[in-house]
Amino acid sequence: MKMKTMAALCLCMAGAAMAADDAFLLQTKNTTLALRRQHGAWNVAHYGAKVASESDAAALAWDRWAGGNHISQRRPAAYAAFGGDKEGGYGFNKWGGLQVTHADGCLTLHLVGEKVETVPDKPGATHIVLKQKDRVYPFWVIQHFRALEACDVIETWVELKNGETGAVRLGRMDSFAMDFPLLANAFRLQYTTGQWAAEAQLRETPVERGQTVAIGSRSGVRDAWENNASFMLTCGEKSTETAGRVIGGVLCWTGSWGISVQRDQCDFIEVRAGADTSAGAYVLDAGKSITLPKFAFTFSDAGKGPISRNIHRWARDWQLPAGHKPRPVLLNSWEGSYFSFTEQVLHDMMDGVKEMGGELFVLDDGWFGTGKYARDDVHRDKVGLGDWIINPEKLPHGLVGLSDEAKKRGLKFGFWVEPEMVNTNSWIYEAHPDWVIREKNRPVNVGRGGSQTVLDYSNPAVRDNIYNQLDALYSKIPDLAYIKWDANADFYNMGSTYLDAAHQANLPFDYTTGLYDLLAKVRAKYPQVDIQACSSGGGHVDYGFLRYADEFWGSDDSDARERVFIQWGESQFYPACTIAAHVTDVPNHQTHRTTPLKYRFDVAMSARLGFELHPKNMSAEDVAFAKKCVADYKRIRPTVQQGDLYRLVSPYGSSYAALMYVNDDASHAVVFLWGLTRGNWSDFVPPLALQGLAEGKSYKVKEINVVKDRHCRVDGKTLSGKALTAMGLPVRLRGDYDSAVFELTAK
């Protein structure tokens, strides 16, 4: 078949899709997704480095992959569905990211592309819609591709439309299910895994021939605690930060999810990502449509570093609500006071953070609940969730009083809520025991505090109640600047008293869309307010939540040494402006490790800096050091929060780690170096070969956050970007938890 393109359209549009009946090239700055229609179905001709010529793409594209075995006799689908196409004359796909049971019981889909449309979009985005329909049944799969030119990211999402006379059951409902024939003959999957206070640990595994490697979350709520909904797939034996062919992807979804790479016996690869259906098939009623979560993907032929930078840029430019807004230096009250605070304690904290140059004060858990359900120092986390009423015993002047106190000090104000949960010990649960996720005929399982469980957000009345409670609080605080949105439970039960018997399995998906509905309402009414996604630490680290939230709490483990690893893992897909990193007290409350204050600052300043301690416990010397660090952070903040990240030395398998950020015109860079547990005198640190600098520019090197020792013999000197790249920055570390930060300014 001839691959046709509309060259004129291509020439006049940056990042253009060249759309025609049978084929098109969807272009970004450095990548091409070439799709073509064969026997009616949309298949992948190429995804990877840019191909400019449509005739080359047509000549080199895969037709079908047989591999001497008819099981694999199939074409690489742009969206693989379970079933086959006898009319097309090729094999039956027993995989597929979409599996439907039609109203009459038929189990297969034979998708045929009906038409392609280019949808108007913002400058820099090319939006193509492929409308596909089953050959026989009135069931549509409408697949969107949105190519974002500058960041080399393509977003895709799928709408399913049931035009049948009865309900269709979705056994699998992945957002992305793309097939790639013979990309390479070795594959490796990088992902992160973890648990409470140990999130985002980086792992990589080969995907051997005949294997399926799958990651996922079944939490329902804390979707990012175990695995993160993101991956990098190396096509070839190996990739590094700077070399190798890599496909990276993120699923924008806050509920349970699954991502898998299936490599068949003939090296045909199917990559799938989507909402999880472990609870049962989703029931899509007659005449109804459903939009599946967005998936964003990118490609690099220069290793993993560009994958991170592409996704970071995409996040700031296209996904976050305000990705270019500077993130404030704040103090969160949690580790400084836990549940034990008075107004005076909080005012003292405000004084302390103000003195150190902070910009925002955040009151954490423990301010709400009344009567027998007051979340006081005795009952702590056992009561009160869901009753968003100020506890007058603890806060006689309320949240407005605190906000006023913050304002008096020139600070902004925000506070904590946990809107997705209730304690069974609460007024709301007493009145509405049917508002929680529960099985009709079983007792309710609970988690934290022996009484915490999850609200049923598939029920609009529940969402409305919580919205109205929150709105009543937020609307009284004219200068409200920040909401910490926590979530400390999983689906301990599986059932809804709102959904009827036939639709019980819709609960996990409908819960998450209900959550988004609530978040969207809060965002719309309070657009100026920053939202932090928190979920027992890093449980809500995903780009579904980050459509509404500006940042996330990286982990409840605030130990700086542990944070080197956690933030390293999170940096694979999340930019520094989204990673909240707080300087806390020592011995650290989670690990009992003591690290120097400088080390704690050096780690936290590589992300969104904050504090989580009571400043009154700091010595005058520490406060003076903190003041200097905060002032320096404000200067380097644009580069750290908005710059390109280059990971230089991984903490995995090393006794130190280093990374750097470079601003857009390479006129400013910041280098972070952190020692871990260090070896003997032979544990040398070779010069750090810097990246991202302009070869033609010269940079003045300046060490900041200096306590006593300096860590670089060229501190204060001006050196060329070329030499700093080729020969590296000479640095040294002494002893455990030594660290350094260098600022490089182009002269």
Ligand code: DGJ
């Ligand atoms: C879990 C969060 O991760 C902490 O930061 C803190 O907000 C507590 N919940 C409060 O209960």
